[in-house]
Amino acid sequence: MAKDVLVVIEHENGSPRRPSLEALALARRLAASFGGRALAAVAGHGVGDIARRVASSGADTVYHFDHELLGQYTPDGYRLVLEPLVRDLSPEWVLMGHTYLAQDLLPLVSARFDAPVVSDCVDAEVDGETVVLSRQPYDAKLVARIADRGPAPHFATLQSGAFPADELPDAHDGTVEQRPVDLSPDRLRRKVLEVRQAGGRTVDLTSAEIIVAGGRGLGSKEKFQQLIGQLAEALGGAAIGASRPVVDNDWLPHDHQIGSSGQTVSPKLYIGVGISGAIQHVVGIRGSQVIVAINKDKDAPIFNEATYGVVGDAEELVPAIAQAIAEARQS
Ligand SMILES: Cc1cc2nc3c(=O)[nH]c(=O)nc-3n(C[C@H](O)[C@H](O)[C@H](O)COP(=O)(O)OP(=O)(O)OC[C@H]3O[C@@H](n4cnc5c(N)ncnc54)[C@H](O)[C@@H]3O)c2cc1C
Known part of the structure; x- marks a missing residue:
C-alpha cells in the first residue's frame, strides 16, 4: 500500500528553513520507496508564497494554514492545526529538522497519537516495510539503529546536514491547498509577548x-x-x-x-x-x-x-x- 510522508516546514523571513528542506529531501526518498507522496505542512500568517516555494521544491502537496494567531509560533497553535491534518492524511511518517521548534512541537503532536519521536537522526534505510533510523548519542560515541514498530504515524527529527537538500529537484509541479483554521486566543495557553533579536548575531x-x-x-x-x-x-x-x-x-x-x-x-x-x-x-x-x-x-x-x-x-x-x-x- 502506498505510504505518504509529511514534513512540517519551518520558515524564517518568508523562506522555508534549510532543516525543513533537508527533511523534504528525505521525505521524497522515503515516499518514493513506498510508492507514496511527499507532503508538507506550513503554518503561519501570510505563508502562501512559502507554500508555493515548497511545492516547487519537491513536495507533491503543501497544506498551509494561515491565521494571525499562527503569526508567532506557539505549541498549542501549531498543534491545533497539525493534529487534525495528520489524522486526515494518515501519513506513515511525520518529519522535521532537529531544531528547537521541532523539539518543542513534535513530542506534543506525537503524544496525541501515543507515539514516540525518534530524534536527531543521521541516516535512514528502508528495510522492507520498515524504516530503520540511525542516531549518534553520547557525542557520536555510539550509533543506535532504531525501527519504530508501533502503528503509523511515526515521528522523527533529522540532524542538520545529514540529508542534503541538494537532492531536491530544481523545479517541481506540486500543488498547494489552504486549509481552514479554527483558532481563538483562549485556546492558546502560551502567548508571545515580545520577540527580541539576539544581539550581535551576524553569522548563521x-x-x-x-x-x-x-x-x-x-x-x-x-x-x-x-x-x-x-x-x-x-x-x-x-x-x-x-x-x-x-x-x-x-x-x-x-x-x-x-x-x-x-x-x-x-x-x-x-x-x-x-x-x-x-x-x-x-x-x-x-x-x-x-x-x-x-x-x-x-x-x-x-x-x-x-x-x-x-x-x-x-x-x-x-x-x-x-x-x-x-x-x-x-x-
Ligand atoms: C561538554 C563539552 C563540550 C564541548 N563543546 C565543544 C564544542 O562545541 N566545540 C569545540 O570545538 N569544542 C568543544 N569542547 C572542547 C573540546 O573537547 C576540545 O577541547 C576543543 O575542541 C579543542 O579545541 P582546538 O582543537 O582548537 O584546540 P586543541 O585541542 O588545543 O588543538 C590545537 C591544534 O592546533 C594544532 N596546531 C598548533 N599550532 C599550530 C600551527 N602553528 N599550525 C597548525 N596547527 C597547529 C595542534 O597540533 C593541535 O592539533 C567541549 C568540551 C566539553 C567537555
Whole structure:
C-alpha cells in the first residue's frame, strides 16, 4: 500500500528553513520507496508564497494554514492545526529538522497519537516495510539503529546536514491547498509577548556554504583574525567558525562556535586550521561535504575526518593557500 510522508516546514523571513528542506529531501526518498507522496505542512500568517516555494521544491502537496494567531509560533497553535491534518492524511511518517521548534512541537503532536519521536537522526534505510533510523548519542560515541514498530504515524527529527537538500529537484509541479483554521486566543495557553533579536548575531553558520574555522593552534586573537580572515576573504567572504577554546579565550563571540555546545554545520566546504579534531568539535562538522584540515601534527584526529589534509605550520601555509585561491579565482 502506498505510504505518504509529511514534513512540517519551518520558515524564517518568508523562506522555508534549510532543516525543513533537508527533511523534504528525505521525505521524497522515503515516499518514493513506498510508492507514496511527499507532503508538507506550513503554518503561519501570510505563508502562501512559502507554500508555493515548497511545492516547487519537491513536495507533491503543501497544506498551509494561515491565521494571525499562527503569526508567532506557539505549541498549542501549531498543534491545533497539525493534529487534525495528520489524522486526515494518515501519513506513515511525520518529519522535521532537529531544531528547537521541532523539539518543542513534535513530542506534543506525537503524544496525541501515543507515539514516540525518534530524534536527531543521521541516516535512514528502508528495510522492507520498515524504516530503520540511525542516531549518534553520547557525542557520536555510539550509533543506535532504531525501527519504530508501533502503528503509523511515526515521528522523527533529522540532524542538520545529514540529508542534503541538494537532492531536491530544481523545479517541481506540486500543488498547494489552504486549509481552514479554527483558532481563538483562549485556546492558546502560551502567548508571545515580545520577540527580541539576539544581539550581535551576524553569522548563521548553519546555512553557510563555505566555513573557515580556526582553533587554539593559531596561538592568539591577532593571528586568528589575520590568518582566518585572510583565508575567508580569499574564498569570497566565507563564514568564520571556531573551536571552543577560541570562544573561551574571547577571540570570537560564542555565535561562531562549532560543535556539541555550538552550532552544527553542513557547508559545501569546511576548512579547519589549528583544530585538533576533538569529538565535541567533530560532531558539529560531519555534515560538511568536503572537510579540509590544516594542522602541524600529522597525527591530529581531525585528519581522520578530513577529505583533504595539509600537514604544516598555519603561519606559513595559510598565506600561501589564500594567495593561490585568490589568484585562481581571479583567472
Ligand atoms: C561538554 C563539552 C563540550 C564541548 N563543546 C565543544 C564544542 O562545541 N566545540 C569545540 O570545538 N569544542 C568543544 N569542547 C572542547 C573540546 O573537547 C576540545 O577541547 C576543543 O575542541 C579543542 O579545541 P582546538 O582543537 O582548537 O584546540 P586543541 O585541542 O588545543 O588543538 C590545537 C591544534 O592546533 C594544532 N596546531 C598548533 N599550532 C599550530 C600551527 N602553528 N599550525 C597548525 N596547527 C597547529 C595542534 O597540533 C593541535 O592539533 C567541549 C568540551 C566539553 C567537555
